[in-house]
Amino acid sequence: MLQLDPLSEFEISELTQIRNDFKNYLNDGKVLEGMVMALTMMPLFRLAGFYRAPIKMRMEQEIDRIND
Structure with a gap:
């Protein structure tokens, strides 16, 4: 069973702002x-x-368009 910690006041405030x-x-x-x-x-x-470390985001690389 999945157990989640209660949200902090800061987290609730951030979610409300989002x-x-x-x-x-x-x-x-x-x-x-x-x-x-x-x-x-x-x-x-x-x-x-x-x-946050160790997770690093990477963006898609641009793909060059080939003209026909």
Whole structure:
């Protein structure tokens, strides 16, 4: 059975801020995938410790387009 520790006041505050930031953008209209990542997933990853050693993020490499 999965057991999770209770959230701290700081974590609750951060989650509330993430939600509010996303709602503000959503209320203005459509939110594109990149904005969803920037507004929700990236802050959640930070909060969960995904940017701390030994975990290292890597971005996709650019692929050159071949002209026909």
